[in-house]
Amino acid sequence: MSATAEAIGAEAAAGEHITLRPRRPGRRRIVGRGLLYLAAVVLAIWVLLPIYLITVVAFSPTELVYDYPRRLIPEQVSTETVDFFVNSTGVLAALRRSVIVAVVSLVLSTLIGAPAGYAIARYAFRGRNAFRVLILSTRAFPIVILSIPLAVTFIEWGIYDSLFSVALMHTALALPFTVLITSSIFVSVPRDLEEAAQTLGCTPLTAFIRVTLPLALPGLAAASIFTFVLSWNEVFAAVILTLRERTLPALVLQSLTESPAPFRFAAAWAMLVPSLIIIFIIRRYLLGLWGRVSR
Numbered sequence: 001m002s003a004t005a006e007a008i009g010a011e012a013a014a015g016e017h018i019t020l021r022p023r024r025p026g027r028r029r030i031v032g033r034g035l036l037y038l039a040a041v042v043l044a045i046w047v048l049l050p051i052y053l054i055t056v057v058a059f060s061p062t063e064l065v066y067d068y069p070r071r072l073i074p075e076q077v078s079t080e081t082v083d084f085f086v087n088s089t090g091v092l093a094a095l096r097r098s099v100i101v102a103v104v105s106l107v108l109s110t111l112i113g114a115p116a117g118y119a120i121a122r123y124a125f126r127g128r129n130a131f132r133v134l135i136l137s138t139r140a141f142p143i144v145i146l147s148i149p150l151a152v153t154f155i156e157w158g159i160y161d162s163l164f165s166v167a168l169m170h171t172a173l174a175l176p177f178t179v180l181i182t183s184s185i186f187v188s189v190p191r192d193l194e195e196a197a198q199t200l201g202c203t204p205l206t207a208f209i210r211v212t213l214p215l216a217l218p219g220l221a222a223a224s225i226f227t228f229v230l231s232w233n234e235v236f237a238a239v240i241l242t243l244r245e246r247t248l249p250a251l252v253l254q255s256l257t258e259s260p261a262p263f264r265f266a267a268a269w270a271m272l273v274p275s276l277i278i279i280f281i282i283r284r285y286l287l288g289l290w291g292r293v294s295r
Helices: 002-020 027-058 080-086 091-122 128-140 143-157 163-188 191-199 204-233 236-241 248-255 261-281 283-294
Strands: none
Touching (some): 091 204, 143 236, 163 236, 204 261, 236 248
């Protein structure tokens, strides 16, 4: 009995020792995580470095713009070039028009694309997958081919050289991605939540507004960012469809082609700022989307 008890005690001690031993992560796991962090850092540098360099050059004195090698941390800061660009003829009006076109495009693409994405996600109908491919295939047509017929059509409709015509064109460009993004978001929201809300007295509309819509806001924010940035940076359709009502990218392309480099960098910085502000405002919705995806 004593030998058996000693053996059991030794096994228990050994088992307890094994249990208390910390589990070390595998070498492959450590290497994989390190490579993931390295890729994230490289991607962040790839995105942020051009923005930083544009900002540095835009706020450098004119005589220091062509210095080589370029200092990463400027010794002097000047707003002369940016002030000259902002106060140039037509810039503020073009900036206002660009904001209006981007906001109208955002609203139209969301109002049209979100219900379409919800229908694709929630309802099974014949040809649903083919419909998705058909929506995405509309981007296969080059904008060069579409702009001239659209210009002729808008002239016949009496809306040529107006902000509404440019907003319609930008909405058409952004709508396929808005539909696909919102449909993917609505698929990730369980339908059982809507059904549970309806059993508690909600109508289908109130169940969507109170339950599904708050959960889908991160995806709608991502689609909104894409639409705003696409409309803000788009230049070819704006040049074709307008003559006097130029947006800021169209005005920059028209006026600064032969301008010195400092003014081009000032224009690039002025075009970057609104997009960064919009991303900063709705970043919390994007962080919520990334958090939900990671879980």
